[in-house]
Amino acid sequence: MRQPIHGGNLVWAAALAGCSPEAIVDFSASISPLGPPNRAIAAIYSQVGNLRHYPDPAYSDLRLALGRFHQLPFEWILPGNGSAELLTLAGRELANLTATTLITPAFSDYYRTLTAYNAKILEFPLSLDGEWGVGSGEWGVGNGEWGVGNGEWGVGRNSSSSSSSALSPSASSGLLLNNPHNPTGKLFSREAILPYLEQYALVVVDEAFMDFVPPDAEQSLIGVVQEYPNLVVLRSLTKFYSLPGLRLGYAIAHPDRLSLWQSWRDPWPVNTLAAAAAVAAIQDKEFQELTWKWLAPTRNQLFQGLSSIPGLQPLEGAANFLLVESQQSVLQLQKKLLQHHQILIRDCLSFKELGDRFFRVAVRSESDNERLLTALSSTLIDDE
Numbered sequence: 001m002r003q004p005i006h007g008g009n010l011v012w013a014a015a016l017a018g019c020s021p022e023a024i025v026d027f028s029a030s031i032s033p034l035g036p037p038n039r040a041i042a043a044i045y046s047q048v049g050n051l052r053h054y055p056d057p058a059y060s061d062l063r064l065a066l067g068r069f070h071q072l073p074f075e076w077i078l079p080g081n082g083s084a085e086l087l088t089l090a091g092r093e094l095a096n097l098t099a100t101t102l103i104t105p106a107f108s109d110y111y112r113t114l115t116a117y118n119a120k121i122l123e124f125p126l127s128l129d130g131e132w133g134v135g136s137g138e139w140g141v142g143n144g145e146w147g148v149g150n151g152e153w154g155v156g157r158n159s160s161s162s163s164s165s166a167l168s169p170s171a172s173s174g175l176l177l178n179n180p181h182n183p184t185g186k187l188f189s190r191e192a193i194l195p196y197l198e199q200y201a202l203v204v205v206d207e208a209f210m211d212f213v214p215p216d217a218e219q220s221l222i223g224v225v226q227e228y229p230n231l232v233v234l235r236s237l238t239k240f241y242s243l244p245g246l247r248l249g250y251a252i253a254h255p256d257r258l259s260l261w262q263s264w265r266d267p268w269p270v271n272t273l274a275a276a277a278a279v280a281a282i283q284d285k286e287f288q289e290l291t292w293k294w295l296a297p298t299r300n301q302l303f304q305g306l307s308s309i310p311g312l313q314p315l316e317g318a319a320n321f322l323l324v325e326s327q328q329s330v331l332q333l334q335k336k337l338l339q340h341h342q343i344l345i346r347d348c349l350s351f352k353e354l355g356d357r358f359f360r361v362a363v364r365s366e367s368d369n370e371r372l373l374t375a376l377s378s379t380l381i382d383d384e
Contacts, residue, residue: 007360009347017338024338025368028346030209030321035242035369036277036296036353037287043280044273055272062270063069065279066250070222073256078262079278081269083236083249088113089261090176090204090232090251097201100174105180105351107206114176122173125353126184149200169199178206179219181349183360185209185317190219197228204232208249209319211240215290217318222252229254239320240291241281246274295320299363305373308359311380320363325347330359333379341375 007028010021063074080086091113094100098119180187232253238244306314311327330347337343348354
């Protein structure tokens, strides 16, 4: 069975570990351990009787609920079969431009959708000190500087793509980035991104992990989307609410753009159960508050635990995962953790700038996190 590109492939992991998929403790997929919310489950059961009917092709209830949630007219929202479907639609449009700039290391699905439509890709790597120079401007990454190991991010390692040592905004090109950034977890300031809305023909911001940032710290661009017809914000409901099996996301953009995207796809991309669960989930304020209260201290505890293990160097981040540099081969470490502890970590081979010396782990429950730390410690000690 082939090595998976994405996290969460429990069938592959179980085959390697020699156990059932249910026995695997999955740190590879960045899904909240607190959900799904009870309200979402109840909503799913309430709609079972409606499975005999087609969904509303306009998804009126879902779009109205999302509109109220974000204080936007429903026409500015397009639900999709996971944010991956909407990313594919964005890639089709980006491919019509002269080029698309990616901030690297970049999520593999960005390459998938862009290469599917033969888009020209310009890669801009994160620098060691976290400053992204474009003329006299800089990308803001929180208030501190950060780096990875002792080396610099590679430029031009992908022979199939063009590369750039600095962002080169153009009125005929596009920009695709995620915030918080995957896989580093770094949160870019809203003010750092805003200038590029004036300089690129199309800016697509994937905010799949922005829900995990508390309201007083979040840097979403949803609040300015009505001011910029060239801005698209992608959101996922699967990670924060623990609903990846339902496949549900949505795009926020100008209605004209969303109408065009709608014309490109099948008429019922979101099933009835997913739509009902989404409406219930975003109305669950108690669950949202619980998640924000849980994440920061639990993530910090995991960070400190990883930092205390010789040979590992985690990076601080704002999402529900941590990127970790390893002095040993991650593929070997991943295999040993599966075979001896039934624990799955996310290797970073799909991020070509990172290779076999980095892995990513989700923030799970305190007991699961402790199990991971114990397993890592014993495995790395045995390898010395």
